[in-house]
Amino acid sequence: MSGTKQFDEEAAVLHAAHAFWQKGFAGTSLSDLESATGLGRSSLYNAFGSKEALYERALETYSAVYARPILQALDGPDLREAIGEFFALAVKALLDPATPPGCLAAMACLETGGCEGPGGKFTALQLKTITSGLRAALDRGVASGQIDDKTDTAALALAYTALLRGLASLHKGGQRAKELEAIVRVSVAMLPAKTGGRRKSA
Template sequence: MRPREFDEDAAVDAVMCIFWRKGYAATSMNDLVEATGLSRSTIYNSFGGKKKLFALALKEYRRVTTENIAMISRPGDVRTSLRELLLSIVADESSDREGFGCFAANSSLEVSGRDPELSALVAQHFERLEAGLLRLLKRGQKAGEIPADQDCQMLARYFVAVIQGIRVVSKGLPEASRQVHLQSIVDAVIKSL
C-alpha cells in the first residue's frame, strides 16, 4: 500500500471550512474536491465520502469547544470566568463578517434529528461544554459563590442553551447593532447567576 501523498489534517481542515460555510446539504462533492485539491476517487478512497468527511469535520471542530472549556477551567471566580467565556463568544459573533456562526450550532440546526450518527457528534460538543460548565459551577459552589441549593447541572444546561442562543440569534442581527444586543444578553445572564 502506498503512503498518502497529501496532508490529511490540511484536507480535513479545508473540508471543515467548506461545510462550516455552506452546511452539509449545500456542500457538493465538487465543493469538497475544490476545497481539498483532491480527486473524487482520493476523497472516497481516503475518507469514504461526504458523510464521513462531515463527521471528521465535526470532530475537528472540537478544538473550539476545547478552547472554551480551557477558558473556564482557569482559576478565578465563577462570574468572571463565565463572563469571559460569554464575551469571547460575543466577540466571535460580532467579528463574523461572513456569517459562519458556530459550526456546532449550524450543524445542530441542519442535521440533528435527521441522522443519528451526525446528531450524536453534534451533541458531543454540547455535552463537553456542559461538563466544563458543570465543573466551573461546582467549583463556585464549593467556594460559596453559588448557593448550595442551586442545581449546578440545571445551570450548566441553561448556560449551554444561552451560548447556543447567542450564536443563533447573532446570525439574524444587523451588524451595526449586533455587539450591543449580544452584550445585553451577557449582562442579563451574569445578573441572573
C-alpha cells in the same frame, strides 16, 4: 514515495469544515468540497471514505480548534470571571472575520438532530460536554461560596448551554457585535448572589 498521501490531511479537513460551516451538511456538495480542499473526488473518497465520514472529521476538528479553548475558560477559579470569559470567547469566535457566520456545531445540532444521521453522535456528545463543563464550574462556585448553595446547577448549566447555542443562531441571523457582547454581561448577571462563605459539610 508510492502510496504516500501528497496532501496535508488535517488542513484539508479544516477547509472542509469551513465549507460545511458555510452551507451545512446537506447544502455542501462534493464539488464544494473539491473546491475547498483542492482534492479531486477520487482523492476525497480514498482519504475519507464518504461525505458523511468527512463531515464527522470536520466536526471533530472544529471542536478541537474552536470549541475546546472556549471550554477551557471554565477552569478559572473565579466563577464570574470564568463564565464571562467563556461567553466572551464564544462571541469573539463568532465575530472572527476569517470564519463563516454562526457555529458549525450549532448548525449540525439543528440540521441533523439527535444521534441519528451524519454528525449526530458528535452533536449529542458535544452538548453533553458543554453542559457538564458548565455544571462542574457552577458546582465549584457553590462549594467555594461564590454563588448561592441552593442554586440548581444542573438547570443553570442547561440554560447556559441554550444561551451559547442561541448566540450562534443570533449571529447567523445578523445580530451585531454590540448585541452579542451585551449577552456576555447578561450571562454573568444570571449567576445567583454569593452565599457569603464556603459551603458547610453535611
